[in-house]
Amino acid sequence: MKRLLIVAFTIACIGSRQQSKGTAQQGAPPSEQQPAPIAAQGPAAQPDGGVSAQIGKQTGKVPEPAAAPPPAGQMAQSAPNAVAETPLMPDEPFRAQVPPPLARQPHFDPPVPVQRKLKNGARVLIVENHSLPLVAVSVRFLHGIDADRMQKPGLADFVSDTVDEGTKTRSAVNLAEEIEDLAAHLGAGVSLETANVGLNCLTETLPKALELLADVVENPAFRDEDVERVRVLKLTALEQKKANPGALAADEAARILYGPDHPWGQPAGGTPQSIGSITAADLAAFHARWWVPNDAVISVAGDVKAGEIVRLLDEKLASWKPHPLPRLSLPAFPRLTRREIVAREKPGTTQAQVWVVGRLFKATDPDAIPMRVANLTLGGLFTSRLNMNLRETHGYTYGVGSSVSLMRRSGTFAARGGIVAKNTVEAVAEYENELQRFSSGEISDAELSASKEALVRGxxxxxxxxxxxxxxxxxxVSLGLPLDYYRTFPARVGKVSHADVKRVVKKWITPGRWPVVIVGPVEQSKEALERLNLGPVSIAPAVPGGKPSAAAP
Known part of the structure; x- marks a missing residue:
């Protein structure tokens, strides 16, 4: 009997080892697998230049090195009749061949919305898509941060952060539970010229989800406890921004482009003083003035029929009534008449944000599409001039680029990125070289073709x-563009010529008047920056009241 128990135990151990080996060969469970490195983000979203990081790296004991295998001759002698194993992934002949062309090229027709109007005056745009039982609804208001009071910067942003924190008939918890029960998503946001409430839900839950959307749009409660909870989050975000060179550079660029007396020239999200002073009454008054149907467009895309969605919206928004909008009187933007380098000292960072910014035109300008084509040559693609110079040739950065942002009333240009701190001065010089070369408007046939193809294929x-x-x-609607804009976009891009690019670039790209903004450890580089002859150099702390750097006298 004892011998039988020993045999059984031995068999069990062998089975256990084989099972463990099988599990190891199949790979560890998902929770135990080594996470992949985080991909480098685009320049605008990087807190400190976009250094990629690796997470989940194990730091346990280093495993013992495996024993070296015996020489090949010895292995052959020990197994004279061994059969060579078939490679797990043999080199099949097809791997050396170029894939054949597709039988037919896929065709994409950009949508043109159907337009309707609700009884309360709100415009409705509908794009039917019945491939999946999902619906997205966007309520877009045509005023945003531009409606902020100068004494209360951050007010529009505070409103959008609080409207979905409870309504007059639903507490914040109840509203969140009802949204979750529908497997829906509902949220709000704000931009320079607009505010938005977005809904995504299943087709079968659309009537109930629209009821919640209507309640958020019409009846936010702005209860004191909800306002205070959001206030703490916003003040925390402003504190975190002090450690983000990219966000600080964006604030400084906005101040220069729009002026300190314009709502757009105020720090994004407001200031600790303004956020601390905003009351529930301020939020309710802003909402009552600007969140009205006669200043709104409702866009619907997904598994709906035009007639049915209009009927549902009229039903759910029946109590939402229009009223006259206040008249906005905004100050003019300051003129950019001289070149300067505005540096903000941020000691201790390994990289510096370097931005060159300027003003352009509104989205409806006829030069808009040629300018978008031209910008891709300068900095809109990985293979564009700026990135190939500063990253690939010089190794000053993980990535730089340029962007064109065109709005309803104006537009901006920005070339920006995170630069290795010790190469800040050299990088500014290369920005200048590329911008001056670009301002001639001369681009190659290959650059023009690549830019046009990228726009259309994107x-x-x-x-x-x-x-x-x-x-x-x-x-x-918010930009004043025609409803068939996306349908006609490829043809209009295809017509852009070398002459068009040269004309718009020479007309609008004027780096000789555009300021340079730097945020990083730059105090010790002031004299070197002055030797670039790009205008006067001013340096101040990136964070008001911040400690001076060690290099300061």
Whole structure:
């Protein structure tokens, strides 16, 4: 009997080892697998230049090195009749061949929305897409941060952060539970010229989800406890921003472009003083003035019929009434008449944010599409001039680029990125070289072709989801563009010529008047920056009241 128990135990151990080996060969469970490195983000979203990081790296004991295998001859002698194992992934012949062309090229028709109007005056744009039982709804208001009171910067942003924190008939918890029960998503946001409430839900839950959307749009409660909870979050975000060179550079660029007396020239999200002073009454008054149907467009994309969605919206928003809008009187933007380098000292950072900014035109300008084509040559692609120079040739950065932002009333240009701190001065010089070369308007045939192709081929991805389509349709109205803008976009891009690019670039790209903004450890580089002859150099702390750097006298 004892011998039988020993045999059984031995067999069990062997089985256990084989099972463990099988598990190891199949790979560790998902929770135990080594996470992949975080991909480097785009320049605008990087807190300190976009250094990539690796997470989940194990720091336990280093494993003992495996024993070296015996020589090949010895292995052959020990197994004379061994059969060579078949490679797990043999080199099949097809791997050396170029894939054949597709039988037919895929065709993408950008949507043109159907337009309707609700009884309360709100415009409705509808794009039907019945491929999945999902619907996205966007309520876009045509005023945002531009409606902020000068004494209360951050007010519009505070409103959008609080409208979905409870209504007059639903507490914050109850509202969140009802949204979750529908497997829906509902949120709000604000931009320079607009505010938005977005909904994404299943087709079968659309009537109930629209009821919640209407309640948030019409009846936010702004209860004291909800306001205070959001206030703490906003003040925390402002404190965190002090450690973000990219966000500090954006604030400084806005101050220069729009002026300190314009709502757009105020720090993004407001200031600790303004956020601390905003009351529930301020939030309710702003909402009552600007969140009205006669200043709104509702975009719907997904598994709906035009007639049915209009009926539902009229039903759910029946109590939402229009009223006259206040008249905005905004100060003029300051003139950019001289070149200067505005540096903000941020000691201790390994990289510096370097921005060159300027003003352009509004989105409806005929030069808009040629300028978008031209910008891709300078900095809109990985292979564009700025990135190939500063990253690939000089190794000053993980990535720099340029962007064109065109709005309803004006537009801006920015070339920006995170630069290795010790190379800040050299990088500014290379920015200048590339901008001066670009300002001639001369681009090669290959650059023109690549830029036009990138714009056109990027359109399907930009309109891939219901949320993206609903947002894009709202953009058409907020920017004053025709409803067939996306449908005609490829043809208009295709017509852009070398002459068009040269004309718009020479007309609008004027680096000789555009300021340079630097945020990083720059105090010790002032004299070197002055030797670049790009105008006067001013340096101040990046964070008011911040400690001077060690290099300060």
């Amino acid at each position: 359109l399907p991805a930009a309109l891939e989801t219901n949320d993206a389509v609903a947002s894009a349709m709202g953009n058409l």
